[in-house]
Amino acid sequence: MRCSATGRRWGHAVCAAGVAAACLLAGHGFVPQWPGRVGSLVETFLPWVGVAVPLLVVGGLVVRSWGGLGAGLGAGVVWVVLFGSLVVPAGGGADGLVVVQHNVSDENPDPDGTARALRGAGADLVALEELTPAALPRYAAGLGGAYPHHATDGSVGLWSRYPLRDVRPVDLRPAGLDDPGWRRGLRATAATPYGDVAVYVVHLPSVRIGAGGFRSQWRDDSARRLGRVLAAEPLERVVLAGDLNGTVDDRALSPVTGRLAAPRSGLAFSWPASLPLARIDQVLARGGTLPAVRALPATGSDHLPVLATIVFGGRS
Structure with missing residues (x-):
């Protein structure tokens, strides 16, 4: 992918956002509670970080940035590891x-x-x-x-x-x-x-x-x-x-x-x-x-x- 200087800057921004999303998902336990119990706040809405994944992937494609695309896909992989099982329908009805x-x-x-x-x-x-x-x-x-x-x-x-x-x-x-x-x-x-x-x-x-x-x-x-x-x-x-x-x-x-x-x-x-x-x-x-x-x-x-x-x- 070839892109202009402006495109490269946008590519770097998309890449940074993807890395940040992946780090937040994988390392949410390291987000400190203080000030304001921010760790609990992040963990309450953690699945919603996944909304950023398709935006990052599309952004990487639009600005023609392999790094941005890879970072977006990497964040998606982390999200799937954490929450993928929750969105996969369970098997047949269990007796219980x-x-x-x-x-x-x-x-x-x-x-x-x-x-x-x-x-x-x-x-x-x-x-x-x-x-x-x-x-x-x-x-x-x-x-x-x-x-x-x-x-x-x-x-x-x-x-x-x-x-x-x-x-x-x-x-x-x-x-x-x-x-x-x-x-x-x-x-x-x-x-x-x-x-x-x-x-x-x-x-x-x-x-x-x-x-x-x-x-x-x-x-x-x-x-x-x-x-x-x-x-x-x-x-x-x-x-x-x-x-x-x-x-x-x-x-x-x-x-x-x-x-x-x-x-x-x-x-x-x-x-x-x-x-x-x-x-x-x-x-x-x-x-x-x-x-x-x-x-x-x-x-x-x-x-x-x-x-x-x-x-x-x-x-x-």
């Missing part, structure tokens, strides 16, 4: 425990319609967050026919086809938050065909993006508390469903994600519902595998529901 996770929003104008939609998903377990005292009876009525067993604590709830026992709250209050009414975690044992499963429904504190960066201190502290609870869980089979207000790539959630398996396939961006940019609603497991996760159609919430199947092996 089907879980739906949904932050239903405390401002949801249609709890009845949301309950109908979740019931229609055909899951074995339905985990909900941001339940309000006014809306809770409507969710209970809408789900109760299909899910005879349920437990709630504070603003979180679990509906199950299978009997529940050993139900107890999980205290996730971060340091400095002394409000006893802040109850966003519960744990129950579900007697499933695959054996007893410890089921956690959680809602970690929200994060904020502002002039000071990514404000996630409370969420990070709650994640550490939850990680200690999971480490002490005696049952082999564990399911965690909840709004973690972060993605599985966010290093600040490693106390949780480091102890549980994430879905092997499916991006399933769940927030915001109007233009999903990230999956912050998670279904994770221990003692089993998750072949895939997918987002369900929108409800009256600002989050999309997500559905995952957990394969625990043979039935008990």
